[in-house]
Amino acid sequence: PARSDPYIRAAVLCGFQELVSESRGDAVDLVRRAGIPQDALFDMDMLISWRALGVLMELASTELEKPSLGLEWALTVPAPFLNVGPLGLLARFSGTLGEWFGLSRQYWSHHTNAYSLRTLEEEPGGNLILRFEMDKLVLPSRQQMEYTLGSTCEMARVVAGVDDTSYKRIRFQHLEPADTSLHERVFRCPVNYGCCHNEIVYD
Numbered sequence: 390p391a392r393s394d395p396y397i398r399a400a401v402l403c404g405f406q407e408l409v410s411e412s413r414g415d416a417v418d419l420v421r422r423a424g425i426p427q428d429a430l431f432d433m434d435m436l437i438s439w440r441a442l443g444v445l446m447e448l449a450s451t452e453l454e455k456p457s458l459g460l461e462w463a464l465t466v467p468a469p470f471l472n473v474g475p476l477g478l479l480a481r482f483s484g485t486l487g488e489w490f491g492l493s494r495q496y497w498s499h500h501t502n503a504y505s506l507r508t509l510e511e512e513p514g515g516n517l518i519l520r521f522e523m524d525k526l527v528l529p530s531r532q533q534m535e536y537t538l539g540s541t542c543e544m545a546r547v548v549a550g551v552d553d554t555s556y557k558r559i560r561f562q563h564l565e566p567a568d569t570s571l572h573e574r575v576f577r578c579p580v581n582y583g584c585c586h587n588e589i590v591y592d
Contacts, residue, residue, distance in 0.1 A: 395439035395503035395524065399429035402437075404466045405449075406430055412453040419449050439503035439529075446532035457571045459532035463539030464575065476500060480548040486555055486591050489545065490519050504529075511590060516557050520588040531563040534587045539575045541589065553577045555592045560584040 402420075409416040417427045423445035429435045450458040476493050483489035487508065494506045504523035511518055521537065523529060529537075538559060545551040556578040565582035566572075572580050 395501070396436040397439050397442060397501035397503055398433065398499075399435040399437050400433040400500075401442065402430055403433070404462060408458075408462050408465055409449060409453065412455065414449070414453050419452070420445060423448055439501065443530035443533050446536065447530050450532050456566060456568060457535065459534070459536035460539045460571045460575050463536050463543055466540055466543070478548075480545060486519075486545060486551055487517060516590050516592055518588050518590050520586050522586070528562070529587075531561075531566075534561060534563065535572075538587065538589060542576060556589065557592060558590040560586060560588045560590070562587050 406416040409419065416430060420427055420430060424441040425437050425445060426435070429437050446459060450456060455461055476496060479492045479496070480489050483492060490506060490508055494508075497506055504521050507520045507522050509518040509520060510516075519541075521534070538561075542556060542559075545555075546553070556576065558578055559572075559576045559580045561580070561582050562584055563582060569580065
């Protein structure tokens with residue numbers, strides 16, 4: 390990516406080829422058209438454009454006729470969740486969601502500079518919020534954020550054994566999709582749309 394372009398490690402593409410192949414698509418052609426080097430499909434440490442990733446996901450969603458591609462992809466990434474590099478391993482050494490999120494924040498810039506993680510109290514002594522903060526001038530695509538929040542929740546369940554009751558609410562900035570059945574299956578808690586931030590509210 391250009392020096393001024395937000396980046397993310399190509400590890401995020403883990404499982405993309407398999408998802409596309411199952412739908413008889415061409416992953417190499419899709420990444421090329423999105424402006425991502427095809428080598429990114431094989432080199433997890435390559436830095437790729439965050440904007441181009443959004444283009445890729447929306448393009449794939451349309452061409453593969455998968456309106457919830459981001460969530461479908463999040464469900465197919467196998468443990469140990471190489472899509473976020475070593476951050477997934479930190480979950481094994483964390484006793485709570487808050488502890489894992491805190492450790493992840495320290496290493497997040499090694500994975501991406503497109504957004505940061507911030508933990509807030511919803512109210513004094515109440516639930517906590519994991520907020521995905523990003524440049525307001527570089528808004529993510531719907532598929533990007535559904536993939537990001539979906540894979541975060543799934544990773545916490547599988548790697549850290551987090552119980553579903555830990556999640557209290559999911560908030561997205563984008564508007565509510567026509568079909569939210571997969572959102573209910575993935576998040577298993579209330580999901581709000583058209584919010585000010587993309588965030589996970591947890592116990």
